[in-house]
Amino acid sequence: MSYHHIPVMLEEVLENLEPQLGEYFVDGTLGGAGYTLALAKAVGHSGRVLAIDLDETAINNAKSLIADNRIENIVLVQDNFRNLEEIVHKNFGANVQLDGLVLDLGLSSVQVDEADRGFSFLKTAPLSLAFDKRETKNAAYLINNLTERELLKILNVYGEEKFAFRIMKKIINARKEKEIETTTELADIVSKSVPASVRYQKIHPATKTFQALRLAVNQELESLELVLPQAIKLLKPGGRLAVVSFHSLEDRIVKNFFRDQAKTCVCGPEIMICNCHHEPIVKIITKKVLIPSESEVKANPRARSAKLRVAEKI
Known part of the structure; x- marks a missing residue:
């Protein structure tokens, strides 16, 4: 049974990408196919949409949607978007220039809701957190095999977890007794690691730990840093890149990358008069970051x- 969901900020993404008939787009994060289907409709039979996802479930679902709706202008690829340039050249040709590209860096609702994927700590499931089901170095592997220092680094850097040291120690002690195998086991360990005042707040105390492990397992931040310059390179002048992020680490990477690419001067602070003749590569369209409407939330x-x-590429 196929599924289709409305992705986050779809209206805002389409308004900013401005897809037209005959254009070529890439959805680097297929997910529930919401952006892909909307873009495919906008570019029509003469246009093309290349949709990429590591998750085999997302690819198979999109195949069903395409078949059910007799859509002929979508190309599906199961891969990591960090290989964007290679994927685009293989499917669209070496000389293609894209009209636009979208990246949605969040989990799809299906990934969260499917208990056996291990993305939710509210349901007992194998501790995986891997987008690619073939991945063997999943969250359970990291939790049970990393050194104290490695585990602490993941919690600090990827989770920005205030109680990282306490959580790390609790995990180390727990795994001495037995391997940590399920989502709820880990969530319970984390809950017992933090002060009681934090334990019963609105946001579950394991949220940042699971975020950190997911980012580490899938190398999401590293992939994001690799894909952004490839995306700009592949765009035609006037083509646009839209990125939807869900936490500060991702947003910071995107913000800093756009800012660096939009610089009109790269002279050092010691230079009083600019003589670098540097030309900006992009123009930032969203001078202020856009957030969802109250009704959408x-x-x-x-x-x-x-x-x-x-x-927008200049």
């Missing part, structure tokens, strides 16, 4: 932390 609480940034 009310309809879909998972959208609450979404941030959209858009840049």
Whole structure:
């Protein structure tokens, strides 16, 4: 059975990408196929949409949607978007220039809701957190095999976890007794690691730990840093890149990359008069980051932390 969901900030993404008939787009994060289907409709039979996802479930679902709706202008690829340039050249040709590209860096609702994927700590499941089901170095592997220092680094850097040291120690002690194998086991360990005042707050105390492990397992931040320059390189002048992020680490990477690419001067601070003749590569379209409307957040609480940034290639 196929599924289709409305992605976060769809209206804002389409308004900023401005897809037209005959254009070529890439959805680097297929997910539930919401952006892909909307873009495919906008570019028509003469246009093309290349949709990429590591998750085999997402690819198979999109195949069903395409078959059910007799859509002929979508190309599906199971791969990591960090290989964007290679994927685009293989499917669209070496000389293609894209009209636009979208990246949605959040989990799809299906990934969260499917208990056996291990993305939710509210349901007992194998501790995986891997987008690619073939990945063997999943969250359980990291939790049970990393050194104290390595585990602490993941919690600090990827989770920005205030109680990282306490959580790390509790994990180390727990795994001496037995391997930590399920989502709820880990969530319980984390809950017992933090002060009681934090334990029963609105946001579950294991949220940042699971975020940190997911980012580490899938190398998400590293992939993001690799894909952004490839995306800009592949765009035609006037083409746009839209990125939807869901936490500060991702948003910071996107913000800083756009800012660096938009610089008109790269002279050092010691230079009084600019003589670098540097030309900006992009123009930032979203001078102020866009966030979901109140009505969208009310309809879909998972959208609450979404941030959209858009840049246009000059």
